[in-house]
Amino acid sequence: MTHIETLASFLLEGDPDKAWTCIESYPKTARPDVYHHLITPAMRHIGHLWETNKITVADEHLATATCDFILSKLSFGIRKAPSADKAMFLCLDGEQHYLGLKMVDSLFREHGWETRYFGPDLPLEYALQTAEIWKPDVIGLSVSIVYHLPKLQQYAEALGNLPDKPNILVGGRLAGMYDLSRYGSGNTIILKDLPETEEWLLDYRTGGPQSGTITTPTSPPLYKS
Amino acid sequence: MERLRLPLPLPYIRVNRDGRIVSYSALAEEQFDLSNGHIRSLIDEESINKLVRISSETGLAPIKMELNMITKEEPFALFDVHLQWDTENYASMIFLRKDSSNEELIEKLMNIQHRLASSDFELLEKKEELESALKRLDELSGPFIPLSDSLCMIPLFGDITADKINTISESCLQSVFRGNYEVVLFDLTAVGEVHADGIEKFIQLVKTLNFMTGDIIKLIGIKPNLAKELNHHKLDQWVQFNHSLKEELSMYSHKRHD
Numbered sequence: 252m253t254h255i256e257t258l259a260s261f262l263l264e265g266d267p268d269k270a271w272t273c274i275e276s277y278p279k280t281a282r283p284d285v286y287h288h289l290i291t292p293a294m295r296h297i298g299h300l301w302e303t304n305k306i307t308v309a310d311e312h313l314a315t316a317t318c319d320f321i322l323s324k325l326s327f328g329i330r331k332a333p334s335a336d337k338a339m340f341l342c343l344d345g346e347q348h349y350l351g352l353k354m355v356d357s358l359f360r361e362h363g364w365e366t367r368y369f370g371p372d373l374p375l376e377y378a379l380q381t382a383e384i385w386k387p388d389v390i391g392l393s394v395s396i397v398y399h400l401p402k403l404q405q406y407a408e409a410l411g412n413l414p415d416k417p418n419i420l421v422g423g424r425l426a427g428m429y430d431l432s433r434y435g436s437g438n439t440i441i442l443k444d445l446p447e448t449e450e451w452l453l454d455y456r457t458g459g460p461q462s463g464t465i466t467t468p469t470s471p472p473l474y475k476s
Numbered sequence: 477m478e479r480l481r482l483p484l485p486l487p488y489i490r491v492n493r494d495g496r497i498v499s500y501s502a503l504a505e506e507q508f509d510l511s512n513g514h515i516r517s518l519i520d521e522e523s524i525n526k527l528v529r530i531s532s533e534t535g536l537a538p539i540k541m542e543l544n545m546i547t548k549e550e551p552f553a554l555f556d557v558h559l560q561w562d563t564e565n566y567a568s569m570i571f572l573r574k575d576s577s578n579e580e581l582i583e584k585l586m587n588i589q590h591r592l593a594s595s596d597f598e599l600l601e602k603k604e605e606l607e608s609a610l611k612r613l614d615e616l617s618g619p620f621i622p623l624s625d626s627l628c629m630i631p632l633f634g635d636i637t638a639d640k641i642n643t644i645s646e647s648c649l650q651s652v653f654r655g656n657y658e659v660v661l662f663d664l665t666a667v668g669e670v671h672a673d674g675i676e677k678f679i680q681l682v683k684t685l686n687f688m689t690g691d692i693i694k695l696i697g698i699k700p701n702l703a704k705e706l707n708h709h710k711l712d713q714w715v716q717f718n719h720s721l722k723e724e725l726s727m728y729s730h731k732r733h734d
Binding site for chain 2: 301302303304307308309312316319320323327345396397398472
Protein backbone atom coordinates (compact mmCIF):
# COMPACT_ATOMS: atom_id res chain seq x y z
CA MET A 252 0.00 0.00 0.00
CA THR A 253 1.20 3.48 -0.74
CA HIS A 254 1.45 6.13 1.95
CA ILE A 255 -1.73 7.68 0.56
CA GLU A 256 -3.74 4.46 0.74
CA THR A 257 -2.43 3.73 4.23
CA LEU A 258 -3.55 7.13 5.45
CA ALA A 259 -6.93 6.66 3.76
CA SER A 260 -7.43 3.33 5.52
CA PHE A 261 -6.61 4.83 8.94
CA LEU A 262 -9.00 7.71 8.28
CA LEU A 263 -11.72 5.25 7.34
CA GLU A 264 -11.05 3.30 10.53
CA GLY A 265 -11.55 6.56 12.39
CA ASP A 266 -8.22 6.14 14.13
CA PRO A 267 -6.64 9.58 14.57
CA ASP A 268 -3.56 8.20 16.36
CA LYS A 269 -2.59 5.86 13.54
CA ALA A 270 -3.38 8.57 10.98
CA TRP A 271 -1.14 10.98 12.87
CA THR A 272 1.72 8.47 12.94
CA CYS A 273 1.26 8.07 9.20
CA ILE A 274 1.55 11.83 8.70
CA GLU A 275 4.60 11.97 10.94
CA SER A 276 6.34 9.23 8.99
CA TYR A 277 5.72 11.00 5.68
CA PRO A 278 9.10 12.09 4.27
CA LYS A 279 7.98 15.65 3.55
CA THR A 280 7.27 17.79 6.58
CA ALA A 281 6.20 21.19 5.19
CA ARG A 282 2.46 21.66 5.73
CA PRO A 283 1.59 22.53 2.11
CA ASP A 284 3.37 19.36 0.92
CA VAL A 285 1.55 17.19 3.43
CA TYR A 286 -1.76 18.81 2.45
CA HIS A 287 -1.31 18.58 -1.28
CA HIS A 288 0.62 15.35 -1.72
CA LEU A 289 -0.73 13.24 1.12
CA ILE A 290 -3.99 14.36 2.71
CA THR A 291 -5.79 15.60 -0.40
CA PRO A 292 -4.97 12.47 -2.44
CA ALA A 293 -5.98 10.29 0.53
CA MET A 294 -9.40 11.98 0.70
CA ARG A 295 -9.73 11.74 -3.11
CA HIS A 296 -8.95 8.05 -2.80
CA ILE A 297 -11.76 7.75 -0.26
CA GLY A 298 -14.09 9.45 -2.76
CA HIS A 299 -12.97 6.91 -5.34
CA LEU A 300 -13.75 4.06 -2.95
CA TRP A 301 -17.32 5.37 -2.70
CA GLU A 302 -17.60 5.58 -6.46
CA THR A 303 -16.48 1.99 -6.77
CA ASN A 304 -19.03 0.91 -4.16
CA LYS A 305 -16.40 -0.15 -1.61
CA ILE A 306 -17.58 2.19 1.16
CA THR A 307 -20.66 4.18 2.11
CA VAL A 308 -21.28 7.86 2.78
CA ALA A 309 -21.33 7.05 6.51
CA ASP A 310 -17.75 5.74 6.19
CA GLU A 311 -16.84 8.95 4.41
CA HIS A 312 -18.29 10.96 7.29
CA LEU A 313 -16.10 9.14 9.77
CA ALA A 314 -13.02 9.64 7.58
CA THR A 315 -13.86 13.33 7.22
CA ALA A 316 -14.22 13.82 10.97
CA THR A 317 -10.93 12.01 11.60
CA CYS A 318 -9.19 14.02 8.90
CA ASP A 319 -10.64 17.20 10.36
CA PHE A 320 -9.03 16.37 13.68
CA ILE A 321 -5.69 15.67 11.99
CA LEU A 322 -5.86 19.01 10.16
CA SER A 323 -6.58 20.84 13.42
CA LYS A 324 -3.63 19.12 15.02
CA LEU A 325 -1.39 19.92 12.05
CA SER A 326 -2.23 23.59 12.05
CA PHE A 327 -2.15 23.91 15.82
CA GLY A 328 0.47 26.38 16.95
CA ILE A 329 0.43 28.70 13.95
CA ARG A 330 0.63 32.05 15.68
CA LYS A 331 -1.88 34.77 14.99
CA ALA A 332 -0.42 37.90 13.48
CA PRO A 333 -2.61 40.72 14.83
CA SER A 334 -1.94 43.45 12.28
CA ALA A 335 -1.93 41.28 9.18
CA ASP A 336 -4.29 41.06 6.21
CA LYS A 337 -7.61 39.45 6.93
CA ALA A 338 -9.30 36.54 5.19
CA MET A 339 -12.49 34.63 5.90
CA PHE A 340 -13.34 31.19 4.58
CA LEU A 341 -16.65 29.44 4.09
CA CYS A 342 -18.45 26.74 2.16
CA LEU A 343 -21.62 27.60 0.29
CA ASP A 344 -24.98 26.88 1.85
CA GLY A 345 -25.48 23.09 1.91
CA GLU A 346 -21.90 22.33 0.95
CA GLN A 347 -20.41 19.86 3.41
CA HIS A 348 -16.98 19.31 1.85
CA TYR A 349 -14.85 21.60 3.96
CA LEU A 350 -11.48 19.88 4.39
CA GLY A 351 -9.85 21.69 1.47
CA LEU A 352 -11.12 25.00 2.80
CA LYS A 353 -9.63 24.21 6.17
CA MET A 354 -6.25 23.52 4.59
CA VAL A 355 -6.40 26.82 2.72
CA ASP A 356 -7.26 28.59 5.97
CA SER A 357 -4.20 27.15 7.63
CA LEU A 358 -2.07 28.06 4.60
CA PHE A 359 -3.17 31.68 4.92
CA ARG A 360 -2.43 31.73 8.64
CA GLU A 361 0.98 30.30 7.97
CA HIS A 362 1.55 33.20 5.59
CA GLY A 363 0.80 35.63 8.41
CA TRP A 364 -2.87 36.34 7.68
CA GLU A 365 -5.50 36.77 10.32
CA THR A 366 -8.32 34.44 9.36
CA ARG A 367 -11.85 33.48 10.26
CA TYR A 368 -12.82 29.98 9.32
CA PHE A 369 -16.54 29.20 9.09
CA GLY A 370 -16.33 25.68 7.66
CA PRO A 371 -19.22 23.96 5.91
CA ASP A 372 -22.65 25.22 5.02
CA LEU A 373 -22.68 28.96 5.71
CA PRO A 374 -25.81 30.87 4.61
CA LEU A 375 -25.07 33.90 2.45
CA GLU A 376 -26.84 36.34 4.78
CA TYR A 377 -24.59 35.36 7.64
CA ALA A 378 -21.48 35.59 5.46
CA LEU A 379 -22.52 39.06 4.32
CA GLN A 380 -23.23 40.23 7.84
CA THR A 381 -19.86 39.07 9.15
CA ALA A 382 -17.94 40.40 6.17
CA GLU A 383 -19.56 43.79 6.47
CA ILE A 384 -18.47 44.14 10.09
CA TRP A 385 -15.10 42.40 9.99
CA LYS A 386 -14.03 43.81 6.57
CA PRO A 387 -11.79 41.01 5.29
CA ASP A 388 -9.38 41.63 2.39
CA VAL A 389 -10.13 38.21 1.02
CA ILE A 390 -13.16 35.92 1.15
CA GLY A 391 -12.50 32.31 0.21
CA LEU A 392 -15.39 30.19 -1.05
CA SER A 393 -15.35 26.45 -1.53
CA VAL A 394 -17.65 24.32 -3.67
CA SER A 395 -17.40 20.61 -4.39
CA ILE A 396 -20.84 19.50 -5.53
CA VAL A 397 -21.99 20.52 -8.99
CA TYR A 398 -25.51 20.98 -7.74
CA HIS A 399 -24.34 23.88 -5.55
CA LEU A 400 -22.72 25.76 -8.43
CA PRO A 401 -25.63 28.11 -9.24
CA LYS A 402 -25.33 29.46 -5.70
CA LEU A 403 -21.67 30.28 -6.32
CA GLN A 404 -22.57 33.14 -8.62
CA GLN A 405 -24.92 34.57 -6.03
CA TYR A 406 -22.26 34.39 -3.30
CA ALA A 407 -19.46 35.76 -5.48
CA GLU A 408 -21.54 38.72 -6.61
CA ALA A 409 -23.02 39.62 -3.23
CA LEU A 410 -19.74 39.32 -1.35
CA GLY A 411 -17.67 40.91 -4.10
CA ASN A 412 -19.96 43.95 -4.11
CA LEU A 413 -19.46 44.71 -0.44
CA PRO A 414 -18.33 48.32 0.16
CA ASP A 415 -14.69 47.29 0.72
CA LYS A 416 -14.59 45.16 -2.45
CA PRO A 417 -12.84 42.12 -1.01
CA ASN A 418 -11.07 39.71 -3.34
CA ILE A 419 -13.22 36.63 -3.79
CA LEU A 420 -11.25 33.41 -4.07
CA VAL A 421 -13.00 30.29 -5.29
CA GLY A 422 -11.60 26.82 -4.75
CA GLY A 423 -12.72 23.28 -4.04
CA ARG A 424 -12.86 20.07 -6.02
CA LEU A 425 -14.78 21.61 -8.92
CA ALA A 426 -12.28 24.42 -9.40
CA GLY A 427 -9.73 21.84 -10.51
CA MET A 428 -12.18 20.05 -12.82
CA TYR A 429 -14.17 22.72 -14.60
CA ASP A 430 -13.99 26.28 -15.82
CA LEU A 431 -15.86 28.15 -13.13
CA SER A 432 -15.06 31.65 -14.36
CA ARG A 433 -18.60 32.32 -15.52
CA TYR A 434 -19.86 31.84 -11.97
CA GLY A 435 -17.68 34.66 -10.68
CA SER A 436 -17.81 38.44 -10.94
CA GLY A 437 -15.14 41.11 -11.50
CA ASN A 438 -13.01 40.44 -8.47
CA THR A 439 -13.40 36.66 -8.40
CA ILE A 440 -10.25 34.59 -8.63
CA ILE A 441 -10.45 30.85 -9.26
CA LEU A 442 -7.71 28.75 -7.71
CA LYS A 443 -7.60 25.14 -8.80
CA ASP A 444 -5.46 23.66 -6.05
CA LEU A 445 -3.21 24.36 -3.07
CA PRO A 446 0.01 25.09 -5.01
CA GLU A 447 -1.89 27.64 -7.07
CA THR A 448 -3.27 29.16 -3.87
CA GLU A 449 0.21 29.37 -2.42
CA GLU A 450 1.44 31.06 -5.57
CA TRP A 451 -1.40 33.56 -5.30
CA LEU A 452 -0.42 34.27 -1.70
CA LEU A 453 3.19 34.96 -2.68
CA ASP A 454 2.06 37.21 -5.56
CA TYR A 455 -0.26 39.06 -3.20
CA ARG A 456 2.71 39.93 -0.98
CA THR A 457 4.90 41.03 -3.86
CA GLY A 458 2.10 42.68 -5.83
CA GLY A 459 2.61 40.25 -8.74
CA PRO A 460 -0.10 39.01 -11.11
CA GLN A 461 -3.19 37.80 -9.31
CA SER A 462 -5.02 36.06 -12.02
CA GLY A 463 -5.66 32.68 -10.42
CA THR A 464 -6.01 29.68 -12.63
CA ILE A 465 -4.92 30.10 -16.23
CA THR A 466 -5.82 26.75 -17.73
CA THR A 467 -9.43 26.65 -18.82
CA PRO A 468 -10.93 23.21 -18.45
CA THR A 469 -14.39 22.23 -19.61
CA SER A 470 -17.63 23.75 -18.40
CA PRO A 471 -19.43 21.93 -15.58
CA PRO A 472 -22.66 20.09 -16.26
CA LEU A 473 -25.67 22.33 -16.14
CA TYR A 474 -28.29 22.12 -13.48
CA LYS A 475 -31.91 22.94 -13.92
CA SER A 476 -32.76 25.22 -11.07
CA MET B 477 -43.35 2.97 -20.12
CA GLU B 478 -45.81 1.05 -18.10
CA ARG B 479 -47.08 1.76 -14.63
CA LEU B 480 -47.24 -1.39 -12.55
CA ARG B 481 -50.49 -2.23 -10.87
CA LEU B 482 -48.72 -4.13 -8.13
CA PRO B 483 -48.81 -2.04 -4.91
CA LEU B 484 -45.11 -2.04 -3.99
CA PRO B 485 -44.13 -0.42 -0.67
CA LEU B 486 -40.95 1.08 -2.17
CA PRO B 487 -40.24 2.94 -5.41
CA TYR B 488 -39.46 0.40 -8.12
CA ILE B 489 -38.19 1.04 -11.65
CA ARG B 490 -37.31 -1.43 -14.39
CA VAL B 491 -34.87 -0.31 -17.05
CA ASN B 492 -33.31 -1.84 -20.17
CA ARG B 493 -29.57 -1.97 -20.93
CA ASP B 494 -29.69 1.59 -22.29
CA GLY B 495 -31.23 2.94 -19.13
CA ARG B 496 -34.67 3.50 -20.65
CA ILE B 497 -37.43 3.05 -18.12
CA VAL B 498 -39.82 0.27 -19.15
CA SER B 499 -41.98 0.11 -16.07
CA TYR B 500 -42.32 1.74 -12.67
CA SER B 501 -44.33 1.54 -9.47
CA ALA B 502 -46.77 4.13 -8.17
CA LEU B 503 -44.35 5.24 -5.47
CA ALA B 504 -41.58 5.73 -8.06
CA GLU B 505 -43.84 8.07 -9.97
CA GLU B 506 -44.73 9.86 -6.76
CA GLN B 507 -41.11 10.48 -5.76
CA PHE B 508 -39.33 10.97 -9.08
CA ASP B 509 -39.98 12.99 -12.20
CA LEU B 510 -40.16 10.23 -14.81
CA SER B 511 -41.24 12.40 -17.74
CA ASN B 512 -37.87 12.00 -19.44
CA GLY B 513 -38.26 8.22 -19.50
CA HIS B 514 -34.59 7.65 -18.72
CA ILE B 515 -32.91 6.61 -15.48
CA ARG B 516 -30.21 9.25 -16.07
CA SER B 517 -32.58 12.10 -15.36
CA LEU B 518 -33.18 10.78 -11.82
CA ILE B 519 -29.57 10.52 -10.87
CA ASP B 520 -27.11 13.23 -9.89
CA GLU B 521 -24.67 13.93 -12.69
CA GLU B 522 -21.73 12.69 -10.67
CA SER B 523 -23.40 9.47 -9.55
CA ILE B 524 -24.23 8.38 -13.10
CA ASN B 525 -20.76 6.99 -13.78
CA LYS B 526 -20.97 5.01 -10.59
CA LEU B 527 -24.29 3.47 -11.59
CA VAL B 528 -23.07 2.68 -15.09
CA ARG B 529 -19.84 1.10 -13.88
CA ILE B 530 -21.28 -0.90 -10.98
CA SER B 531 -24.31 -2.14 -12.90
CA SER B 532 -22.23 -3.21 -15.89
CA GLU B 533 -19.78 -5.12 -13.74
CA THR B 534 -22.37 -7.16 -11.93
CA GLY B 535 -23.81 -10.38 -13.34
CA LEU B 536 -27.21 -11.65 -12.32
CA ALA B 537 -26.53 -11.29 -8.62
CA PRO B 538 -28.32 -8.49 -6.78
CA ILE B 539 -26.19 -5.53 -5.87
CA LYS B 540 -26.60 -2.56 -3.57
CA MET B 541 -25.01 0.84 -4.02
CA GLU B 542 -25.38 4.38 -2.76
CA LEU B 543 -26.35 7.01 -5.32
CA ASN B 544 -27.21 10.66 -5.08
CA MET B 545 -30.58 11.14 -6.70
CA ILE B 546 -32.86 13.91 -7.84
CA THR B 547 -36.34 13.59 -6.36
CA LYS B 548 -39.36 15.82 -6.74
CA GLU B 549 -38.72 17.14 -3.23
CA GLU B 550 -34.95 17.24 -3.11
CA PRO B 551 -32.46 17.98 -5.88
CA PHE B 552 -29.68 16.02 -4.16
CA ALA B 553 -30.62 13.10 -1.94
CA LEU B 554 -28.72 10.00 -0.95
CA PHE B 555 -30.40 6.65 -1.72
CA ASP B 556 -29.54 3.01 -1.29
CA VAL B 557 -30.23 1.54 -4.70
CA HIS B 558 -30.77 -2.21 -5.02
CA LEU B 559 -30.34 -3.49 -8.52
CA GLN B 560 -30.63 -6.87 -10.20
CA TRP B 561 -30.41 -7.87 -13.87
CA ASP B 562 -32.67 -10.58 -15.22
CA THR B 563 -32.04 -12.95 -18.08
CA GLU B 564 -34.01 -10.73 -20.44
CA ASN B 565 -31.46 -7.94 -19.92
CA TYR B 566 -33.68 -5.76 -17.80
CA ALA B 567 -32.59 -4.35 -14.47
CA SER B 568 -34.99 -4.09 -11.57
CA MET B 569 -34.17 -1.23 -9.25
CA ILE B 570 -35.53 -0.50 -5.81
CA PHE B 571 -34.82 2.84 -4.20
CA LEU B 572 -34.49 3.31 -0.48
CA ARG B 573 -33.92 6.81 0.86
CA LYS B 574 -31.08 6.88 3.33
CA ASP B 575 -32.75 7.44 6.64
CA SER B 576 -32.56 11.12 7.37
CA SER B 577 -32.71 10.46 11.09
CA ASN B 578 -29.28 8.91 10.55
CA GLU B 579 -28.10 12.18 9.15
CA GLU B 580 -29.27 13.99 12.24
CA LEU B 581 -27.34 11.56 14.36
CA ILE B 582 -24.26 12.00 12.22
CA GLU B 583 -24.59 15.74 12.50
CA LYS B 584 -24.91 15.54 16.28
CA LEU B 585 -21.93 13.24 16.43
CA MET B 586 -19.94 15.67 14.34
CA ASN B 587 -20.91 18.53 16.62
CA ILE B 588 -19.80 16.60 19.66
CA GLN B 589 -16.57 15.65 17.96
CA HIS B 590 -16.05 19.25 16.99
CA ARG B 591 -16.53 20.34 20.57
CA LEU B 592 -14.20 17.66 21.84
CA ALA B 593 -11.58 18.69 19.32
CA SER B 594 -11.86 22.33 20.21
CA SER B 595 -11.69 21.69 23.94
CA ASP B 596 -8.74 19.44 23.27
CA PHE B 597 -6.99 22.30 21.54
CA GLU B 598 -8.05 24.77 24.17
CA LEU B 599 -6.46 22.51 26.73
CA LEU B 600 -3.31 22.30 24.66
CA GLU B 601 -3.31 26.05 24.40
CA LYS B 602 -3.73 26.39 28.16
CA LYS B 603 -0.95 23.88 28.67
CA GLU B 604 1.35 25.98 26.50
CA GLU B 605 0.35 29.11 28.38
CA LEU B 606 1.01 27.37 31.65
CA GLU B 607 4.39 26.16 30.47
CA SER B 608 5.45 29.63 29.44
CA ALA B 609 4.15 31.02 32.75
CA LEU B 610 6.19 28.41 34.62
CA LYS B 611 9.24 29.26 32.57
CA ARG B 612 8.72 32.92 33.33
CA LEU B 613 8.37 32.04 36.98
CA ASP B 614 11.63 30.12 36.80
CA GLU B 615 13.35 33.08 35.17
CA LEU B 616 12.22 35.29 38.02
CA SER B 617 13.26 32.79 40.69
CA GLY B 618 16.95 33.59 40.53
CA PRO B 619 17.44 37.35 40.25
CA PHE B 620 20.94 38.72 40.04
CA ILE B 621 21.71 41.43 42.59
CA PRO B 622 25.04 43.27 42.49
CA LEU B 623 25.72 44.41 46.07
CA SER B 624 29.00 46.17 45.36
CA ASP B 625 31.78 46.11 42.76
CA SER B 626 33.16 42.96 44.24
CA LEU B 627 30.14 41.29 45.79
CA CYS B 628 27.00 39.98 44.15
CA MET B 629 24.13 37.85 45.30
CA ILE B 630 21.69 35.46 43.64
CA PRO B 631 18.80 34.51 45.91
CA LEU B 632 16.96 31.39 44.77
CA PHE B 633 13.21 31.17 45.31
CA GLY B 634 10.99 28.14 45.45
CA ASP B 635 11.79 24.52 44.70
CA ILE B 636 15.12 23.65 43.17
CA THR B 637 14.30 21.82 39.94
CA ALA B 638 16.50 21.04 36.96
CA ASP B 639 14.27 23.17 34.72
CA LYS B 640 14.56 26.16 37.02
CA ILE B 641 18.35 25.97 37.36
CA ASN B 642 18.68 25.51 33.58
CA THR B 643 16.52 28.57 33.04
CA ILE B 644 18.41 30.84 35.41
CA SER B 645 21.91 29.48 34.66
CA GLU B 646 22.42 31.40 31.45
CA SER B 647 21.45 34.84 32.72
CA CYS B 648 23.29 34.17 35.96
CA LEU B 649 26.54 33.23 34.18
CA GLN B 650 26.29 36.22 31.86
CA SER B 651 25.71 38.65 34.72
CA VAL B 652 28.60 37.29 36.76
CA PHE B 653 30.97 37.34 33.76
CA ARG B 654 30.03 40.91 32.97
CA GLY B 655 31.17 42.19 36.37
CA ASN B 656 34.41 41.89 38.24
CA TYR B 657 33.18 40.21 41.34
CA GLU B 658 35.30 38.46 43.89
CA VAL B 659 32.51 36.84 45.81
CA VAL B 660 29.25 35.35 44.57
CA LEU B 661 26.61 34.62 47.19
CA PHE B 662 23.84 32.15 46.57
CA ASP B 663 21.10 32.79 49.10
CA LEU B 664 19.06 29.66 49.64
CA THR B 665 16.86 31.02 52.43
CA ALA B 666 13.72 31.02 50.28
CA VAL B 667 14.25 27.55 48.83
CA GLY B 668 11.44 25.08 49.37
CA GLU B 669 11.84 21.52 48.22
CA VAL B 670 14.96 20.23 46.57
CA HIS B 671 14.85 17.81 43.64
CA ALA B 672 17.84 15.53 43.09
CA ASP B 673 18.24 16.52 39.41
CA GLY B 674 17.82 20.15 40.44
CA ILE B 675 20.62 20.01 42.94
CA GLU B 676 22.87 18.34 40.37
CA LYS B 677 22.27 21.16 37.92
CA PHE B 678 22.86 23.66 40.68
CA ILE B 679 26.21 22.10 41.54
CA GLN B 680 27.15 22.18 37.85
CA LEU B 681 26.34 25.88 37.79
CA VAL B 682 28.44 26.51 40.88
CA LYS B 683 31.35 24.55 39.42
CA THR B 684 31.14 26.43 36.14
CA LEU B 685 31.14 29.75 37.94
CA ASN B 686 34.09 28.70 40.03
CA PHE B 687 36.11 27.48 37.03
CA MET B 688 35.36 30.37 34.77
CA THR B 689 35.71 33.27 37.18
CA GLY B 690 37.81 31.95 40.03
CA ASP B 691 35.42 33.80 42.28
CA ILE B 692 34.69 32.61 45.75
CA ILE B 693 31.26 31.09 45.81
CA LYS B 694 29.37 31.08 49.06
CA LEU B 695 26.10 29.44 49.90
CA ILE B 696 24.12 31.17 52.58
CA GLY B 697 20.81 30.59 54.28
CA ILE B 698 21.06 26.80 54.12
CA LYS B 699 18.29 25.05 56.01
CA PRO B 700 18.83 21.66 57.66
CA ASN B 701 17.01 19.66 54.96
CA LEU B 702 19.12 21.28 52.28
CA ALA B 703 22.30 20.78 54.27
CA LYS B 704 21.61 17.06 54.38
CA GLU B 705 21.07 16.96 50.66
CA LEU B 706 24.15 19.03 49.86
CA ASN B 707 26.29 16.93 52.13
CA HIS B 708 26.15 14.05 49.64
CA HIS B 709 27.82 16.11 46.99
CA LYS B 710 31.12 17.05 48.69
CA LEU B 711 30.88 20.69 47.77
CA ASP B 712 33.56 21.91 50.13
CA GLN B 713 36.15 22.21 47.40
CA TRP B 714 33.91 24.45 45.29
CA VAL B 715 32.04 26.59 47.75
CA GLN B 716 32.14 27.99 51.22
CA PHE B 717 29.23 27.65 53.56
CA ASN B 718 28.19 30.46 55.81
CA HIS B 719 25.16 30.86 57.93
CA SER B 720 23.27 33.90 56.87
CA LEU B 721 23.31 36.97 54.76
CA LYS B 722 23.61 39.05 57.90
CA GLU B 723 26.88 37.41 58.90
CA GLU B 724 28.18 37.64 55.42
CA LEU B 725 27.42 41.32 55.12
CA SER B 726 28.88 42.16 58.51
CA MET B 727 32.05 40.29 57.55
CA TYR B 728 32.12 42.23 54.34
CA SER B 729 31.67 45.62 56.04
CA HIS B 730 34.40 44.81 58.61
CA LYS B 731 36.71 44.01 55.75
CA ARG B 732 35.97 47.32 54.14
CA HIS B 733 36.59 49.22 57.35
CA ASP B 734 39.92 47.56 57.93
